[in-house]
Amino acid sequence: MVGNSSKKVSPKVFNCPNCGGLLSISALGSTTTVSCQHCLSILDATHPLPKLIQKYTSNESYKPDIPLGTFGVLRGVKWKVIGFMVRMDRASSFAWNEYLLFNPYVGFVWLLQSEGHFSLAKSIRSLPEMTNDNQLILSGQNYQLFNSGTAIVKYVVGEFYWRVKVNDATEMTDYISPPYMLSIEGTASEFNWTLSEYLPAAEVQKAFPEQSNYLGYSIGVGANQVNPFQNDRGTLFWTWFVCALVMAAFGLYLNVTKPEKVIFLDKVGFPQGTKNIKVVSQPFEIPDGQGNVNFELYAPLNNSWMYAGVDLINEETGDSFSFDEGVEYYSGYDSDGAWSEGSYSSDRVVSSVPGGRYHLEYDLQTDAVAPVANVKVSRHGSMKMNFILALLLISLYPLIREIRRRSFEMKRWANSDFSPYYSYASGDEDD
């Protein structure tokens, strides 16, 4: 009849031809296949009365976390769950759930559930373009090849708008651009593109409040899950870079305005044949002031070492500051070319040294032949340590974030056969 809009349309109710149980069809006219909730028989819904196609012979049972008939509001649209399907990747036996959602004014979408991660998927008509073997582009976004395989239907219950039965197989390939995933299913002549978007657990729990206790417990990283450490990567880097630059400029300024002030220079030679000497230096004045003095030991060696146990002794108070310094330098040639290890110099900061008259007492040891130990005591010179320390400090946060970002990505790609983090040919970790 024409324009009979006064009565609300209800789902059409039938008796299952196999078990007699009641089943209802909400998407009448679109639904092609119905799987009876009671006996799981597959029925052909394109006839006035559903016809039996296949009885359920498996003993595997899967329970949907969101029952058929549940209503939920997602992204501003009210959906009804009318179908539930479990599919499995043939090669890995990895299984996931798909809920068919229906709204008579909008059509159909899929709610995908995989290891507790949810995505909202719908068929798209636009065709992505291949940019290279492992990459697609659609609407200006690049999608990376993630997985490819054969999806087998393990379980179906409820309504579906195409002919489907248990053990149906489809070739399927996924490409990701978090939070999106592009999937292609089918054969060369008949294929379907689906675009899915990752749904945060909170959003799904809010859409289906009665089932929220079962939803939102996920394992690992979802294929198209957004990396929480990714978004501000650019700003973070530039902030760090600018800070480092400012610090370097400041350090340079300090070096220029407060140059190194040498307090005392000494040269200690080893008498012929000796490897161990104890020397007392000339006295020198340490002016009052900052409190820190730099001590540097410099010895040009080749393939040997020098060690100094040093006491800085205040002649007036008798206070002493004791420390050790060591230098070593080795070099040579091997199959890879020239190599070297170590350094000619070693320095340290001695803190809180009050002004006064001091001398140094050294206990020097070496295995070099006739080496000379050069000693320099100075102030202000070694901003180097402070700068390095400060750089390390400001780098701490970005570094930790970058490590976490990378760790997240590696967890994501652990589920993929096309991971950029692992080279499958040699089995080595490759970047």
Added chain:
Amino acid sequence: MAHLNCPSCGAKVEFKSTVSLYTVCAYCRSYLFRGEEHFENMGKMADLPEDSSPLQIGASGIYMNKSFTIVGKNKMKWEDGFWNEWYLNMQDGTPAWLAEAQGEFILNFEQKGVSPSSLPRRSDIKIGQRLSLQNQTYTIVDIKNAECCGSEGELPFRAVPGEKRFSVDLRSTQGEVFSSLEFDETAKNDECRLYVGRYISLRGLQMKFLREFDGW
């Protein structure tokens, strides 16, 4: 808007579109052909199978700033399901179509004046084949052997249960564009109709007087 009385029950029958040739009497379901001077009664139209389409005759909407009303429905059936073809009367009198299948809606227009030589022969049609129509390249993506389930309201062609049609879906490089070739069983010399349109949402058409559903 020509109106005459139904030759079977006498009720007033109105054609909203000047292009429509057939209509189903809303009161007695007689299938009427709009002859030159009077209606011809072609028999009773069977009830269409029920569906959960949100559309109905009398619903209205707006497309490209032109308002339209749904004036007719043609239901098609094929091996794996059904689809509906809703006949629209635009406010300026031009006819349009709203195709509905698997929850998707396509607003399309019949292309008139297409030179028959540019259209393929029915026997040549194969999936994957490329065609050039109206300066656009299309690929044939689907072929359906379909039959009519019946009609409601007014339509520009005969749509009675059992009438066979060979329906060919085309896809262009621009995914949103839809195109189809329809060959009627009764058409002579491989005559076919070409339709071109785009996928559209009901919300985008600002539709009113849609059916209401339990739960929504």
